[in-house]
Amino acid sequence: MRYIDEYRDAKAAKHFAELIKKTATQPWTIMEICGGQTHTILKYGIEDLLPDTITLVHGPGCPVCVTPLEMIDKAIAIASRDDVIFTSFGDMLRVPGSKHDLLSVKANGYQVKMLYSPLDAVLLAEKNPDKKVVFFAVGFETTAPPNAMAVAEAKRRNVTNFSILCSHVLVPPAIEALLSSPLTKIQGFLAAGHVCTVMGYDEYIPLAAKYKIPIVVTGFEPVDILQGVYLAVKQLEEKKHEVENQYSRVVQKEGNRPAKKLLSEVFDTVDRKWRGIGTIPKSGYQLKESYAEFDAEKIFKVENISQPESSICIAGEVLQGLKKPVACSAFGKECTPEHPLGAPMVSSEGACAAYFHYGKINKN
């Protein structure tokens, strides 16, 4: 398959692994921001191909993982109503709230549906005028445009029984929060290619300059990751700190203009709580006042639900790249994909689940 096979090519992978080995003269710590990249790194055993000098830490870029417990409890409260059809992307359904998950709500006889597109939720609302259809609008800048479009479309078609439970988060404020922490070990970033497809990479330029850190916009195939690591290491060795675009086959500097325009029409930027990290200023989207009639939090009055996180789970430190999943005392014991304590064990993109599924061979 074009644009896939050549980026899963053993020769190309080996070529970049060797370049990294030749280039790195000292230890470097690089964070891949996106959960999709973490998934590739573990699925393809990329760390095995890297020299000991390079440490990869897995960032907070899994939307499922960083959705706070209380937001899942809000979703569960809304979904557990007879007058609601609750809809969501697939992997949000298995994320544990403080008591149970959305799949259990479904098992209890309520209507919880997995959808592939938020626009299908608008259609579902039109087909079911006696029900309130809610879409769980989770994700980074990548999934925000389709969610914004669903809301705009519902308004245009006057679909009054559709709403979204909005939990969108933004990448650049998270990078800034990580870099401004005195504990940070991160010396280079692989930025999330698909987020930049929408937003471009203008907003990363001041970050790279302020924190003197290379940021490489990187794709999701194994060769993409290896090339991204190589470009970051090369900059570090040359004492450069620029924003570079490895994923130029997809990403343009200014991003997707119509998508960005739509986002600014529908959403306001607000402070947002991240699971395991805490509140990050200006790191989330919320529906603008002019779209308030589509805001499920307001419609179902769940704004007051709040919930502290599990005390054993070190999800916060894992998501900040301070610890690896295997450093958790609960990893693979109390906490498994069947009984996750924290969100990174739930999603296949979560760092803990990725270690659990693919990591065993390295330990044996």
Place this chain on the structure above:
Amino acid sequence: MNTPLDISTGLSCPIPISEYEKVLLAHGGGGTLSHQLIQKMFFSQFDSPLLHAEHDGAVFEAGGNRFAFSTDSYVVQPIFFPGGDIGDLAVNGTVNDLAMCGAKPLYISAGFILEEGFPMEDLWKVVLSMKRAAEKADVQIVTGDTKVVDKGKGDKIFINTSGIGTIEKGINISPLNAKVGDAILLNGRIADHGIAIMSAREGLTFETTVESDTAALNGLVEAMFSVTKNIHVLRDPTRGGIASALNEIAMTADIGIYIEEDKIPITEDVKGACEILGLDPLYIANEGKLLAFVAQEDAEKVLNSVRAHPLGKNAQIIGKVVSEHPKNVVMKTSIGSLRIVDMLSGEQLPRIC
């Protein structure tokens, strides 16, 4: 009010109620949760050595002959999908379960659970499809049952089929027979059925030309046995895909399995759909595929016989049984690194991004 479980006879629920008060869909997904349910709930109570063989069907002797007996229920949604429908699936599925025991399928039963209001025309289509599938597989549908439930208490149509077949002398198929050195053969491209179903399912509509691979495999198995009886294990990788099937065999036989990603046949369309949905094709259902564990010395001639059959044109040897990493399936990825192919805990869910 719920009736408390009777603990006076020691029959406490083996799956802690605190963990799962209710059955989840994942308990039927073919992954770890299904496995736990079957092991702890069913195997612990329905105690029989035949059951514990963990085969696709029970293999037993009567009157000096060996038989295989198997059952399966079909609840697929939608009932009509690209490349097939619930009718041919119900016949082929049970025929294949028998074939995977090394048996020649003879007779099949058909039990229908119909929902009030189900269109007669659709039922007729399903019946004709079953008839055609039975003729093609050379089996007879010889007994059956029909129940109708209130509207809303079922979902259009559920079908259960059971089947019985005879096993020729000299054939001995069991997951326990897997031996270090065995070549692992796959008769063609994976994940067609699962992707075809998903493409037709409400909420996940996407354009694809992928069709289900539903087919009866007994003819192919016969062709393989005509070359050699030295086939140790047969398994049709249905729900849970080839990853779950290989994991089950590795666990039952206490052997290691090594496969190579580049050797696993898959179409570009299926690969593309998996990329879009964020799914791993190794875990996606097949309905016309088999995995055969064949003694190394006979692997080449079995492969040739499979490739000569219409259902095996794209067959490949995808890996082998090894003494390392017992109970684990390890795959050499396309970039040359090694990865564990684990059992999934529940159903694969499409990823957000």
